[in-house]
Amino acid sequence: MKGNLGFRVIFSVIFLAVFGVYSMKHFSSGWFSEDVASWGPAGGLKPEEVQSIDMSQDVAAAQEQQPEPEEPSPEPTEEPANGLPQVDLTSWELMLVNTENTLDESYEPPEIVKLSDSQCPVDSRIADALTAFAEAAQAEGLPVYLSSGYRPYSEQQYLYQRKIGQGYSAEEAAKIVAVPGTSEHQTGLCCDITDYYREMKDSSLEDTATYQWMKEHCQEYGFIVRYPNDKQDITKIIYEPWHFRYVGVEAATYIMENNLCLEEFLALYEQA
Numbered sequence: 001m002k003g004n005l006g007f008r009v010i011f012s013v014i015f016l017a018v019f020g021v022y023s024m025k026h027f028s029s030g031w032f033s034e035d036v037a038s039w040g041p042a043g044g045l046k047p048e049e050v051q052s053i054d055m056s057q058d059v060a061a062a063q064e065q066q067p068e069p070e071e072p073s074p075e076p077t078e079e080p081a082n083g084l085p086q087v088d089l090t091s092w093e094l095m096l097v098n099t100e101n102t103l104d105e106s107y108e109p110p111e112i113v114k115l116s117d118s119q120c121p122v123d124s125r126i127a128d129a130l131t132a133f134a135e136a137a138q139a140e141g142l143p144v145y146l147s148s149g150y151r152p153y154s155e156q157q158y159l160y161q162r163k164i165g166q167g168y169s170a171e172e173a174a175k176i177v178a179v180p181g182t183s184e185h186q187t188g189l190c191c192d193i194t195d196y197y198r199e200m201k202d203s204s205l206e207d208t209a210t211y212q213w214m215k216e217h218c219q220e221y222g223f224i225v226r227y228p229n230d231k232q233d234i235t236k237i238i239y240e241p242w243h244f245r246y247v248g249v250e251a252a253t254y255i256m257e258n259n260l261c262l263e264e265f266l267a268l269y270e271q272a
């Protein structure tokens with residue numbers, strides 16, 4: 001029995017010793033980590049590191065889940081190799097009307113609207129852009145006046161015949177008033193914009209602050225100066241700093257930045 005007792009005592013001592021060592025290790029590691037956690041800056045870093053890893057993983061996961069919406073966005077700004085904007089040449093926005101591209105007597109815009117603050121009728125498809133353009137100018141303190149928009153064939157015929165009646169030759173009259181069917185006003189896609197206090201339509205309009213601002217900013221609203229001073233040989237129309245034509249923002253930006261008239265712009269696509 002004594003032998004057994006001795007064995008039990010020895011076994012108990014060994015057991016307690018093993019348990020004691022295990023307990024010390026276990027609890028000391030617990031204290032250690034708690035101390036670190038409460039040691040100010042050093043302890044404060046750890047939760048942030050964990051958080052930042054979690055966040056970057058979320059972002060990475062989100063990027064993996066949505067690769068498709070990211071890729072199509074560069075496409076609209078993608079340009080052909082020749083640097084021309086990608087535009088639809090058959091779109092109403094780029095309708096070309098001049099002495100060689102005439103409109104039928106029966107052509108009229110699909111829908112005509114009169115802008116709220118004026119009696120100026122235009123193709124409804126440019127109404128918002130023209131309103132925004134005019135309001136932006138007004139916001140600059142400029143007295144813009146929408147003088148003339150859509151003009152039906154019959155009215156153009158009257159204006160042309162009146163010039164002939166004033167003694168102009170057909171050739172001279174055609175330079176001042178478009179021959180019926182050749183006027184862009186029949187499209188409803190343009191507007192004569194003058195200074196409210198200088199309604200006269202002549203080249204002196206370019207000296208007004210109104211014109212200077214409109215020439216500078218028209219392309220932002222999709223408009224161009226349709227009949228520039230140095231393009232009269234191509235357009236066959238005198239310099240008209242009041243005549244703004246809607247062609248869409250992309251085409252307008254290219255045309256104004258490269259000092260082109262609409263005929264030149266469209267010709268670039270024929271060469272391409």
Ligand SMILES: [Zn+2]
Binds near residue numbers: 190192242243
């Ligand atoms: Zn005009």
